[in-house]
Amino acid sequence: MKVLVLDGVAEEGLVPFREEPGLEIDIKKKLTEDELVEIIPQYHAMIVRSATKVTPRVLDHANNMIVVGRAGVGVDNIDLAAATNKGVLVVNAPDGNTIAAAELTMAMILGLSRSVPQANATLRSGKWDKKAFMGVELRGRTLGVLGMGRIGSNVAKRALAMEMNIVAYDPYINEEAAAKMGVKVLPLEDVLKQADFLTIHMPKTKESYHLINEKTIAVMKDGVRIINCARGGIIDEEALYNAIKSGKVAGAALDVFEKEPNTESPLYEFNNVIMTPHLGASTEEAQLNVAVDVAKEIVAALKGEVVKNTVNIPSLDAKTMAAVKPYLDLAGRLGNFHAQMITGRVNKIELIYSGELSALEVTPITTAFLKGMLDPILQENVNFVNASVIAKNRGIEVIQTTAEMAKDYNNLMTAKVYCESGERVLAATLLQGNVAHLVNIDGYRVDVVPSGHMLVVPHYDRPKIIGKVGTLIGEHDINIAAMQVGRKEIGGKAVMVLTIDDVVPDDTLRAIAQVDGILDVKFVSL
Numbered sequence: 199m200k201v202l203v204l205d206g207v208a209e210e211g212l213v214p215f216r217e218e219p220g221l222e223i224d225i226k227k228k229l230t231e232d233e234l235v236e237i238i239p240q241y242h243a244m245i246v247r248s249a250t251k252v253t254p255r256v257l258d259h260a261n262n263m264i265v266v267g268r269a270g271v272g273v274d275n276i277d278l279a280a281a282t283n284k285g286v287l288v289v290n291a292p293d294g295n296t297i298a299a300a301e302l303t304m305a306m307i308l309g310l311s312r313s314v315p316q317a318n319a320t321l322r323s324g325k326w327d328k329k330a331f332m333g334v335e336l337r338g339r340t341l342g343v344l345g346m347g348r349i350g351s352n353v354a355k356r357a358l359a360m361e362m363n364i365v366a367y368d369p370y371i372n373e374e375a376a377a378k379m380g381v382k383v384l385p386l387e388d389v390l391k392q393a394d395f396l397t398i399h400m401p402k403t404k405e406s407y408h409l410i411n412e413k414t415i416a417v418m419k420d421g422v423r424i425i426n427c428a429r430g431g432i433i434d435e436e437a438l439y440n441a442i443k444s445g446k447v448a449g450a451a452l453d454v455f456e457k458e459p460n461t462e463s464p465l466y467e468f469n470n471v472i473m474t475p476h477l478g479a480s481t482e483e484a485q486l487n488v489a490v491d492v493a494k495e496i497v498a499a500l501k502g503e504v505v506k507n508t509v510n511i512p513s514l515d516a517k518t519m520a521a522v523k524p525y526l527d528l529a530g531r532l533g534n535f536h537a538q539m540i541t542g543r544v545n546k547i548e549l550i551y552s553g554e555l556s557a558l559e560v561t562p563i564t565t566a567f568l569k570g571m572l573d574p575i576l577q578e579n580v581n582f583v584n585a586s587v588i589a590k591n592r593g594i595e596v597i598q599t600t601a602e603m604a605k606d607y608n609n610l611m612t613a614k615v616y617c618e619s620g621e622r623v624l625a626a627t628l629l630q631g632n633v634a635h636l637v638n639i640d641g642y643r644v645d646v647v648p649s650g651h652m653l654v655v656p657h658y659d660r661p662k663i664i665g666k667v668g669t670l671i672g673e674h675d676i677n678i679a680a681m682q683v684g685r686k687e688i689g690g691k692a693v694m695v696l697t698i699d700d701v702v703p704d705d706t707l708r709a710i711a712q713v714d715g716i717l718d719v720k721f722v723s724l
């Protein structure tokens with residue numbers, strides 16, 4: 199398999215690739231979208247930092263791509279919807295550069311409070327100008343933190359050591375944990391009102407785009423200083439320009455910009471604005487950390503192992519993964535079995551998880567069912583990443599419910615598929631040794647290991663029918679390995695499941711279907 203490494207990801211961090219036999223690494227600096235589109239089909243994985251834009255067009259050509267890794271936190275340069283649709287897993291390395299970004303933020307806060315870069319520049323131009331650089335102390339001043347995640351909380355911790363008061367806004371934060379740290383969580387407006395320094399540490403999303411704008415700046419204290427080491431676009435740069443010009447904002451420190459690279463901006467006009475070229479993660483330690491972390495994740499993804507930091511599918515910890523893993527195979531088989539039993543458009547899928555299963559994280563099991571069912575039906579590549587999206591895009595309603603009791607079983611997965619030709623129900627359980635057993639077909643009890651070639655034959659429960667089917671199969675030299683009949687009442691409808699050693703030719707299937715008393719015949723191969 200081939201891995202493409204872009205954007206100057208630290209080469210010394212790529213050890214996990216070099217230790218993996220059969221992986222080839224291509225390291226390239228910067229490619230245009232056209233260049234990327236041309237070479238991308240040959241790669242199975244790719245690592246980027248923030249410079250490369252992984253656009254829908256790039257992904258559209260990434261026909262062998264399994265995983266895209268971001269050596270860092272922010273994945274706003276990767277089109278997640280396009281990656282998911284294409285079935286490409288996106289992983290990041292969210293922990294490795296936290297301290298680097300938090301320390302740059304502290305440098306920005308201190309730089310703003312004491313005008314270090316400006317004083318340095320003035321001195322170098324030959325002026326000993328003490329009067330121009332009267333600073334302010336941080337001790338006793340209030341730092342407003344917007345976004346109290348990994349970086350925000352590390353900034354708060356460091357600012358507390360500088361005896362600042364910390365107020366924070368984060369709608370998704372655990373207030374108790376923040377309070378224990380000595381941070382007061384407040385509504386946005388209160389944080390804006392109280393902050394002497396305001397620092398941003400949230401992702402750029404629809405909600406956070408231009409969160410700092412003319413209106414929110416108007417709420418802030420006169421003389422506030424604003425720091426953004428998170429993402430460009432969270433601050434409306436025009437509104438910031440006007441607020442600095444009017445003196446409302448006493449200073450700003452920006453590591454990130456709405457458009458990057460950014461070498462020209464009206465903000466360059468002001469001496470009280472400090473700007474750095476997206477250096478938050480640029481420490482030797484952070485770059486080594488993120489490269490190692492993302493390379494490990496990519497190796498795991500390529501080997502089909504548990505991946506921790508998935509961005510476009512929910513990640514599972516090792517314990518949860520171990521619990522659900524045997525059911526993924528069962529669900530995949532059940533889905534695939536269904537795909538071969540139904541005819542016509544599927545409208546709705548209802549999955550009921552009973553018994554022990556009801557206590558598990560069942561969403562990945564649902565995904566495994568969808569993959570098992572949709573993969574044989576659709577032309578497009580269906581995998582764990584895109585199975586749910588594909589179902590949704592095709593208007594298939596997927597309902598998953600749980601029930602504590604599973605009647606006669608410790609665990610039972612029941613899959614009801616509603617399609618144009620009606621409703622079909624299959625139920626399966628895991629018995630000893632984690633072996634999947636199909637235990638119900640359309641309400642008829644059976645006990646079949648869903649594997650290999652099978653014939654499912656609904657029929658009337660009358661003498662000679664089973665014998666005729668056996669004869670027809672035998673005439674084609676096909677050996678029957680096992681047979682099961684499920685019926686609800688004597689002489690009513692029944693279902694026969696034959697496990698056979700070979701593929702049954704179409705003309706034999708037609709001959710079986712014509713036997714008097716046979717209602718249908720389906721050949722299922724797993």
Ligand SMILES: NC(=O)C1=CN([C@@H]2O[C@H](COP(=O)(O)OP(=O)(O)OC[C@H]3O[C@@H](n4cnc5c(N)ncnc54)[C@H](O)[C@@H]3O)[C@@H](O)[C@H]2O)C=CC1
Binds near residue numbers: 273346347350428480
């Ligand atoms: N300048 C640079 O080189 C670097 C920038 N970053 C950026 O810093 C940001 C924060 O990174 P981490 O702390 O690692 O992420 P994180 O995911 O640990 O924390 C983000 C926090 O923001 C909160 N949040 C999300 N939407 C919000 C909203 N609308 N309002 C208020 N809070 C909101 C979340 O609840 C979370 O607690 C990211 O945008 C990341 O891309 C990260 C590393 C380096």
Ligand SMILES: O=C(O)CCC(=O)C(=O)O
Binds near residue numbers: 270273476480
């Ligand atoms: O890779 C970098 O230099 C930037 C890191 C960053 O912005 C992030 O991790 O979100």
